Amino acid sequence: MAHLLNQIFDWFAAWLGGSVANDSVAGYVVAALIYLALLLNLVAVGALVFIWLERKVSGRIQDRLGPTRVGGKFGWLQTLADGIKLLTKEDLIPGDADKLLFRIAPYVGFCASLSAFIAIPFAGRDFPFVAQHLNVAVFFVLAVMGLEVFAVILAGYASASKWSLFGAMREAAQVVSYEVPMGLCVVVPVMLAGSMDLVHIGDKQQGWFTNWYLFHDPFTFIVFWVYFTCGTASVNRAPFDLAEAESELVAGFHTEYSGLRWSFFFMAEYGSMLAVSLLAAILFLGGWNGPIPVASLLGLTWHNGPLVGYLGNFLGMLNVLAKAFLLVTVMMWVRWTLPRLRIDQVMTTCLKYCTPIAAAMFVGAALWHMTLPDRVFAGLLQSPAANRLLAEPLPGDSIQLDLQTVEAATIARGGRP
Amino acid sequence: MNPAATLPAVLAIAWLLPLAAFAVVWIGYSLPQLAGRRPGATAQRFAGWLATSAIGSSFALSMFALVVWLAYHPLGGDEHGGHGAPPSYSGDYYLLAQFGELRLSIGYYIDALTVAMFAMVTLISTCVHVYSMGYMDEELHEVADHEVATSDGNYLHRPGRYHRFYQYLSLFSFSMLGIVLAGNLAMVFVFWELVGICSYFLIGFYYERPSASTAANKAFIVNRIGDFGMLIGLMALWTSLGTLQFGDTQLTARTSAGHVKMVVPIEQGIFSKLRSEDQHYHLDASAMVRSAETDESAHPGYWLLFVAGLGIFSGCVGKSAQFPLHTWLPDAMAGPTPVSALVHSATMVAAGVYLVGRCYPIFVPEALLVVAVVGAVTLALGASIAITAFDIKHVLAYSTISQLGYMMLALGLGGWVAGLFHLVTHAFFKSLLFLCSGSVIHAVHSNDLRHMGGLRHKMPWTAYTMLAGCLAIIGAGVPIWGIGFSGYFSKDAVIEQAWSFAGANPSPTYQLLLYVPIAGAFATACYMFRLWYMTFVGEPGHPHRFENAHESPPSMVGPLVVLAVFAIGVGWHTPFMSDLSVTSILEQARPAGTQATTSGTLLTELTLPDEHLSHEPEIADPASQSAFFAALLGVLLATMIYVWRWLHADEIRQSFAPIYKLLSNAWWFNELYQWTFVRPTLALSRLFASIDRWVIDPLVNGLARLFAYAAKLLDRVVDRGVVDSSFDALAHGTWDVGLALRRLQTGRLRQYMVFLVVGTLGLFAIASLCWKYALAG
Amino acid sequence: MNWTSCLFLLCSLMAGGFAVAVVLSSNIVRMAFYLVLSLAATAGLFFLAGADFVGAMQLMIYVGGTLVLLVFGVMLTAQSQFVQMRTSSGELLTALILGGALLVVLVSTAINVPAWQPTSNPAVDSATPVITATPIGMALEGYRVDQLTQPDTALRRGMSGYLFPFIIVSVHLLVVLIGAAYLARAKRPVVERMR
């Protein structure tokens, strides 16, 4: 049975891969459409789940039950009902609005949010689950997520409302500032892995949880929290949700939005939350490499056949999604617990705390990386089995320039090796 | 014990201890301030203790190093003097980088001078640290700065910055010791800049005060001018010698494969390259030119050496506040007084003199002459201004400038030991004087001499320690018996060298270099006693302040006494060990080949006499006597004016009004720089602003008019009836073209853009004629 | 016709089309928006040409820069309902004619150089990914790991990488930022602003 399944899978993979390699438009389009459908589903369904989750989490935090009725138990269809309601709502555009920009802004936001997923892998090693395997994936994701702020500014400007404009300006200031510490934080795992390829970064952390970059050294541990803070700020979640601060700016940049357009902003927000959390999970929490290397222990690796390897990858995908969901839940927890900061305090947090801390941690991690052997803590804790895992070469290692090459280059320049 | 291993280690620890104190204070105090946490008074006091104990330990280690040095290098023996290289140890602590041949390393060069400087710097720094505990006391709590008014009309209230003071003080000590210890010029330069930064921070300590922040900026910028020259000097040395190391260094390298150290042959330093043993330590200018064929007559290497020497000296001019870059030092007095004592009199400003001394082997006689002349000018300038200043710290600041001039003069005239000896003694008595003035300021809360007077009853310790300092600086002593305060010996050494120089160079211009220091001795005595009298003798100038004056706390008086002892005795030979004295230690460090009578290559009549010649009685006796009488006259003059009151200061001031005005305005140097540098820059920019109107307009208009006139001329000369109409048309056309051309200058950005495109297209069109791909070819 | 051509066509039409839209629009915010789209499409072209690091950089930096442009546009032209900044049609026509001429010149030059024509034998097959991030990083540190096989020894000795330009650019950026901060402030005498 397994043999047959392996055969079928091989055939499918060959068809899919072959069609891309043969450079045929049809094959490419099919592949692209499949990827798009999968990612759209992830973001849209993710948003559905998150909105439901947010209701339940907030309910529990506030000593309530949250939705209970729609869809039978737990109100699990509540978001769908909301969606239908939003679809049927009147679509309002203010008279003074810049109609084109007003209409287009939500889609810009959603596209930016969705595009980030193109380069985010969900499983790695021999057969990465990723729509487009980029060797600058981290950089790409950060760059694309930065585009979302455009939607907010365009919406704020086009709404022809002062409150919206306030929200947009706040968002601009906030996001541009927070990109600095966030970038600094992201550079730390990039530096440790020696690659900007997310697949490679994730693979580098394989094994037990001690190999996660979170536990790589004390500096990365702190960097993770700084990153998470900045990530929260960059996706506009409480306590940094100044762009839509309802007690001050009515609803900020989306004051004038209603119906479907508004829901696109909403989906973009949840998509970004997921993207930021996924990035955090891959960069710091080992990505698809769990606290316990279940797949390896069970032998679900590519060496034992493609189907088995695929299963292992699938487990890894569930793993990374679980971590991301957990981080998103933490964001919700924070949102329903803390008051909102003031704009100057938000900027202070960024410029006076996050940026210097991130910079210092970057230097610290670099020094640690330079002076101490890799995985000091992991070496203390890990089992022989995990050590064996580590000994296996990584598929991404071929990307790395070996030291000999560098040395040769140095000598060619007449330098000291 | 192997001194080659012990000394670098001990001195390195002594050097790094202040850095550790700085790091602890910075991480423990200044970083949390970012998070809004202000340390309390106790915690801040702890920072002070930390820094003080660090520098105190450094002092102890330096003394240990001095003892080790003396134990292994017996003094007095003339085993090397004039014939061999001084005993020294050099090497690298850490190799930073290697760019081709240039090795940048943290290295050390230890000789007697290094050890002596270490002891001197750490001792004074320790004293100042202890002193500051009392002086900076008010910074422990919230401070109301009465010199700064906020926009709402109140005085500025700010939290105390006690710990920050100590933080910078520690950093400064570290940097200064770094200069002293440095094994190569690159490292010197780095620490050179670091002390500059520390000086900037410390001058601007009260940065809310406009005067302080301006002074800090000024000090920093003026120093940059000098450092620019220094960089040129470093480049000259590096490009020609390929190294910046002072001494010969044994290279060790780590192989890339393992961790085995391989010993690479010795790398020659600057000193041995320029004055190699083969050449009997004579300055070998040909070492500066790397190509084999050197033309003796063209002296390219000699010129390069001259440039290198001048370059390094220009750095020293900035740091040591020599003419013409001396203007920053008086302004630097805006910092707290302990800073003035440590940074701006005893150590940092002396670093310039130290560097000239350290790099002495590379100075050609002509460069030394420049040093001497600049030193003499500075000497005269500083002394003359100090006579008229009323701010107690300004008097001392100009005095510092003047004394630095003495040192430079001595170095420039070939008195290597004399200059550095004066550096050491000056460090002690000038820091003493500054600390005393700080004590006075602390007591009366004013800098103005006119607000003081009669204070010796109120604060006897301060008064008499300061008297000791004054006597030391004027060089009080008895020439016949040969005893005196420390300044007596060092200043005599300088003047003796000048005397010796004047004897060796009969040219009348060179005689000036003798008269200036003697006149300076007179002025020094005059203004120092004027200072002391105005402060401690006579009637109180400001009764209210006098009432509230009091002796300073023991933590301030203690350092005064320690320094006073040194100010009196540092020039003496140690009892029972007559070999042990500062001069003999310095003599041990004299660079090889510099103890000989040398003459210039470019200026052939210039002769720099051997320093030992100046100790001959026929030179030494008249020199020390003339210095003594000059000083005595100065004291007498001051006493006549301020104690006996035979002469009235105001009358003198009125009768010499123009001179007084010149001096009290510090020779108008600040105004001079305003006129020579700032204004021309403005004028130049104005020139550019109007260039359009003055160049383009007349051009276009003139062209049009030219054609118009030409047309009219033709019109008159040629028959009107025949060609009248055609010429008219031509003239009009030209006129129109002129107008049209004029209109091209619209000032519109966008039209210029269009012109740009037209031009590009035109170029393409032309290019297409010559090049086949340009246009659809 | 293959997928690279398809995507190239898409991206280039977007880049060119929105660039034209920037020219034609008169609303500064819309202009900025079109500019962003044009720049993003150009980033897509970079990705297609195998320069993914530069593409991502384009997205990040240019788009960030344009974001600020947008904000400034909103800030500085907010009340411009009354101040119309229309260009006269004559100027517009001149510019368009000149621009057309320029375009013709550029395009005809591009078409007529044989070395720039499509090659059937590219250095790397378009299905093979190229690794750019690490070599670029190494080049900025002064190591040209992509040029180790350079046969010409003189060239190899000269391939010093881009360390020096990198440092100069860093310093330049710093200087420019300070200069911009200095330029952007305005000094006014004290005015009682509050109370």
Place this chain on the structure above:
Amino acid sequence: MTTAQTIEIDVRTDEMLVNMGPQHPSTHGVLRLVLRTDGEVVSEVMPHIGYLHRCAEKIGENLTARQWVPYTDRMDYLAGMNMNLGWALAVEKLMDYQVPERGRHLRVIIAELGRIASHLVGMGAYGLDLGTFSPFLYAFREREKILDLFEEVCGARLTYSYLTVGGATADFPPGWLEKCEAFLDQFVPVIDEYHALLTTNAIFIKRTAGVGLLSAEMAIDYGCTGPVLRGSGVDYDLRRDGEPIYTSMYEGYDYEVICQRAGHYPKDQEYPPVPIEAVLGDCWHRFYVRMLEVVQAIGLVRQAMAKYRASDGSFGEPMKLNQKLPKGEVYLETESPRGQMGFGLVSNGTAIPWRARARSSCFCNLSVVSELCRGCLIADVPAIVGSLDIVMGEIDR
């Protein structure tokens, strides 16, 4: 010494008028604030009121004194019981009527429970103003329990008309005191939750401490009262400093007026300490005063229940609906949760007051808002307005 100074300014900007309200999430009903802002900095705040004006006072001049009682609890609808009490005491003062002892204790129980309920809303809504939603629901959870108790007493949950001229409309139902006891027992530990959620929350402190400074002088000048006044350090509470007819109600009770004295609040050690950033008179202190007053009120209710149990006799007799009033003029202020609520009454001897007036505490408290908001950020405006804890129903009447 002072040289000519220059300051650096940003781009030349124009000021902008922004309407905050009357339909705005954080203006507590229908308050309209016109903000003059320079970017995010508010240079002036002009409150516009009157959107909830219902001619309550005019209505009072057309109804008998007892008939107007239901209208008073629609003024400060969050503290209806205290409104009722104020009017009842004013009329009783005119009639020179003294409520029997049992009625007095009953009134203390009800009034202090009303104070707790009102402060709970103030606290929850303040959290909402600062962007946190959860404390609001935590506050309402407990407030609901108080409303349950009120409902059992008088049948209404918002507009009670329970305390009335002459006493109350009814005595407590059997078992009510035990329920009240049980509520208080479980309520005390909940207060620590509130402190954890808001009072000691770092962000909450950042948002409130040092914001909206109201000096004691200014508070007195503007006629601010209640927690707003006490938050500025003025030790003044009508329950202790008022007229005899009101203070006699609290005679024999052991409680403290919450106000910072000598740098400390009473009970300071048992409750969260004052953060160092907080300055007397800022939003944080106004909030904290309310929180501590809740604790005081619990103690008062407990004492009053003990006294109520111990006393016997009538709880008071409500006056007849059309009872004639003695001729005269009377004015009485009571300490309502939001400050001094004054009722004035001029009677010409008929059953219907010739003039009926109410002095609104929130009106005075609100008047200081433009002073407090000058130079603050937009985000501070809700923080400041929220800390004043206004109820538009009372202001507009």
Place this chain on the structure above:
Amino acid sequence: MYLLGHLLTEPVGVVHYMIVGAVLFTCGVVCMATKRNALGILMGIELVLNGANVNLIAFGSPYLRGAEATIGLDGQLMAMFVIVLAAAEAAVALAIALNFYNNFGSIDVDRANQLKG
């Protein structure tokens, strides 16, 4: 049409990128020549630089040229420096625009004609 046909039959080459670059460049130039808004001119500059970048990338692309003809990484590095310097230039230009606004109350560059002849 010729170009399009070209594209349909042959793979993408440097020339295609150059045409896109030319379009961007021309648009930038026209933008600079027609916009009166200082920010519009800035946008024109960005477009011009971008057009140049497209060319640089195309010359350095290994997909578009033979191994001996491509300039390799240098193209990308140049483009990178152009981007960085464009960012710097935008910073200064915006500062100038701000100053301009402070002085003229508008960012209409036609008002800045004080240098006219």
